[in-house]
Amino acid sequence: MSTLLQVESLGVRYGSIPAVRDITFYVDAGEAVCFVGPNGAGKSTTVLTVAGLLAPHTGHIRFDGRAIDGTSAEDIAQLGVSLVPEGRRIFSRLTVGENLKLAKSLRPGSAAATRLLDRVLELFPILRERYDGYAGLLSGGEQQQLAIARALLTQPRLLIVDEPSLGLAPKYVDLVFAAFAHLRAENMTLLIVEQSIRRALAFADRVYLLRSGAIVRHGRAADLRGDADFESAYFGGAATP
Ligand SMILES: Nc1ncnc2c1ncn2[C@@H]1O[C@H](COP(=O)(O)OP(=O)(O)O)[C@@H](O)[C@H]1O
Ligand SMILES: [Mg+2]
Numbered sequence: 001m002s003t004l005l006q007v008e009s010l011g012v013r014y015g016s017i018p019a020v021r022d023i024t025f026y027v028d029a030g031e032a033v034c035f036v037g038p039n040g041a042g043k044s045t046t047v048l049t050v051a052g053l054l055a056p057h058t059g060h061i062r063f064d065g066r067a068i069d070g071t072s073a074e075d076i077a078q079l080g081v082s083l084v085p086e087g088r089r090i091f092s093r094l095t096v097g098e099n100l101k102l103a104k105s106l107r108p109g110s111a112a113a114t115r116l117l118d119r120v121l122e123l124f125p126i127l128r129e130r131y132d133g134y135a136g137l138l139s140g141g142e143q144q145q146l147a148i149a150r151a152l153l154t155q156p157r158l159l160i161v162d163e164p165s166l167g168l169a170p171k172y173v174d175l176v177f178a179a180f181a182h183l184r185a186e187n188m189t190l191l192i193v194e195q196s197i198r199r200a201l202a203f204a205d206r207v208y209l210l211r212s213g214a215i216v217r218h219g220r221a222a223d224l225r226g227d228a229d230f231e232s233a234y235f236g237g238a239a240t241p
Pocket of ligand 2: 086
């Protein structure tokens with residue numbers, strides 16, 4: 001398997017305050033990797049930096065063998081990294097269809113663009129139903145689907161989704177993860193930030209646990225599933241509550 005994303009000794013600061021330090025991880029092509037960890041661990045900072053929205057203070061980021069630290073967010077997106085940020089950021093006053101058309105992608109109206117849109121709407125049928133309605137009228141779970149759909153229309157080589165299940169009703173969390181499973185079966189490379197350890201371990205090939213700006217544990221999900229230490233590490237080494 002070839003490594004698609006390689007991050008080495010990444011450090012990121014907000015002003016003079018370090019948010020992450022010495023983060024090293026990789027994502028192989030076709031893999032599904034999850035970041036788990038409590039609030040403030042540095043998960044969002046790390047993925048925002050990979051996408052070029054924050055600048056690294058130290059370390060190196062390579063995508064498909066090419067250095068992308070210092071590359072603009074637009075150029076990184078062009079290379080095939082698509083980030084759905086925490087909080088989704090859809091345009092409420094535009095329709096679902098208009099939101100989707102904003103995704104920079106294939107030539108609008110071309111046969112390939114129509115096929116791609118069809119595939120995405122098959123993955124999220126509610127968006128077809130709501131296509132002409134205002135995005136602001138969608139539920140949180142539907143907005144998350146719209147945000148992911150928009151990212152998919154850019155035909156990413158690496159799809160990063162930051163806390164897709166945040167604030168969603170369980171049925172939508174299931175739906176979103178079912179869509180990820182579908183994408184994964186189609187060999188898309190995924191990096192998902194997820195609060196629930198159980199869900200991350202159930203879904204991912206590999207999991208990284210972040211705490212206080214560092215990776216404290218990582219491994220294959222299959223190996224970590226029965227590992228009580230892993231769960232207690234999430235809660236700071238204390239016994240599992
Ligand atoms: N815009 C910001 N300005 C200053 N500090 C920030 C900012 N965003 C995050 N931080 C800090 O950086 C650290 C990592 O935050 P974050 O990456 O958002 O963690 P997570 O996504 O794991 O919850 C935290 O200590 C947080 O308070
Ligand atoms: Mg976050």
